[in-house]
Amino acid sequence: MTRNIVIIGSGFAGMMAALGASRLRHEKGVSPDELAITVVSPTPDLVIRPRLYERSPEQMVAPLSELFVATDINYHQGNVELIDSSASTVTVVTTDGGSAVLPYDRLILAAGSNGFTPPIPGLAEFGFASTQLEEAVTLDYHLHGLAQKTASAARNTVVVGGAGFTGLEFATEIPGRLREILGEDTDIRVILVDRSEHVAPAMGPEPRPFIEERLRALGVETRLNVGISSLDENGVTLGNGERIETSTVIWSGGMRASPLTAQLAAECDKLGRVIVEPDLRVPGRSQIFATGDTAKARSDKAGNYAAMSCQRARRLGAFAGHNAAADLLGEPTLPYDQPVYVTCLDLGPDSAVFTRGWDAKVEISGPQAKELKKEINTVWIYPPAADRAAAYENVLAARTVDF
Template sequence: MQQIIIIGAGFAGMYAAIAAAKVRHDQGVSPEALRIAVVSPEPHLVIRPRLYEQKPETMAAPLSDLFNALDIHYIRGRAETIDTAANTITVVDADGKASTHAYDRLVLAAGSHLFRPGIPGIEHAFSTAQLDEAVALDRHLHALAAKPSTPARNTVVVGGAGFTGLEVATEMPARLRAILGDDADIRVVIVDRSASVAPEMGAEPRPYIEETLNRLGVESKLGAGIGSLDGKGVTLGDGEYIESDTIVWAAGMRASPLTAQIPAERDPLGRIIGEADLRVPGIANVFATGDNVKAATDADGHFCLMSCQHANRLGSFAGHNAATDLLGLETKPYDQPSYVTCLDLGGDVALFTRGWTAKVEVTGADAKKIKQEINTVWIYPPKADKETAFAAAESVRTINY
């Protein structure tokens, strides 16, 4: 029996498994001859793009039925080591028991984690980067209702004015009022070292974002950043102190530490510099995907981002290529020429842009409808039947937004 092991059950890992299973099915290879195995602590897909919302504990979609329908083997546990010389990985389960698994092809789709810089007191900050962290923030917010009304209780500071920081900050006023009451004197402050909000999106969307922040009463403290935290508030880089019981860090991600166990070149985010078919240079039987790879999306100098939009397609290519390569078939070069964003700005407002220059196409309630479609339909796993799942894997590999 030959085996493809996929580390990770996030967007990239899920679609890698589906795409590999499709190749196996299309080539008439039995699951007994080619086993496709997914390694993750739990058999579910965390809907990470929605963790800024309320009730984050509901943002996990089960994958067991999908895996069973597609004859995908599931290994419960956390991948701890990768030995590319021996072609094995070590998995540790919840009880601490280690097991070793051999692979013929490996797909690294282990995701990413929040980067917490060496800011004094950063351990006091919450985040929405992982499911358990988002749940902890939500519980903390609800616990505020039992505290006396003070400026610290009523103030949330968000570190980072990028995509994630903006979605957290603009969701927060309504979220806090639902907990503390409509009469609560809510203050939300977004802080960033950059001179503007959403610096990576460019100039065109900025006026609409700034207008929305003003309408919601979300303050922007730019050009200074967070200098330190003390559990009672934050000190900004310019010396200003803001009392706050709730600081949310939303500035920067890094690839899984597992990427460092593979002898390959990595970018400053820890992502492996992948070949065109997402193979790891110099290691013919290992593919990197999702947040673990830096790959060109087109011939114009653009590269994939740490987003589910790229992870879905990257995963489908990686799984397809791992399976076709193992079966002696030709691999396909990854590409993703189209790029869109849909930024939630709280309430019934969102912002939809197209292209790397972030050309604004839809705003307000119409954009919100698109965001809701993305958040409740597009990013969820396909139905647990072969025809639907295989079509979904093919679609994310060919769709142009």
């Protein structure tokens, strides 16, 4: 009888989970007929979410079909709408309204996360986001459409809500992107708004002076210690009463885990992530593992937890896939660990800052860090070649090699 591992999601964690399970299956000489691995997602693609702030977001997609074929991974198209843990099944709904029920022996929840949209009046109607591919494409279409509008301060002004990692990458990318659309001599105004006292509050004090200097060099204004209180079709109003006329508001105010986590009846953190056991199993659900942005996982002995990021999702996925397969094959599961923590923050056309450690010690900045960021964005985070040996080497490295 075939045993089934079902993986919900084909993002960084879902892809690596599938490869991790496939690698162990192959290593133990188990055939795909004995242990089937199935990925469920809307398309057989990896959306390169860390690059959605860049130009041409529609190109930030990497196909996975050939990789899945090379590693004997099945693909089922659709969205999982129901997880029935008592029956060990998931219900998958397709775009045409059809549905299918898939049984599982082990389930890996790698459904990722969505942008958090607070109930700010007008935000849903007039704001833009870029946490999903469709959102990024819509924003890009809007930006190009500004060239058809009459020149005005509102047309030439972009407000970015949120001065965290994503907000900073948008704010430093937008001036050059808009000048390409509206003309190099256009007076572009970009304003970064955040309730925090400082930009990049989660990164700590060491990289802050460099980030602030880059914002000044690019002409990016900041409004700190204040939030956006409302939006309308002509602009935004801040909590202190300041009015900013703008045609473009980009919201980057944080992420929340897939709502599928709520179906597991497990304890979740304030971001909606399941608080998992060391091997990424869902407490009280021995057949289910959560990984990537759906899991709150302790990453080191110091008590740090994995952040919602591509860097973490890849390794989390590799562990989850290995452990789900190991559990079915009578092998010991492995506790997830990732003590090394690095960030590489893009800061415009010719600069970035690379930090190491939870206290964000700056190691590289400026053009050298920008070259590293380009390599990360265009090489390191992309899927491995559609070759069994290369894929298995990639997933093993993700699980065992620190940055």
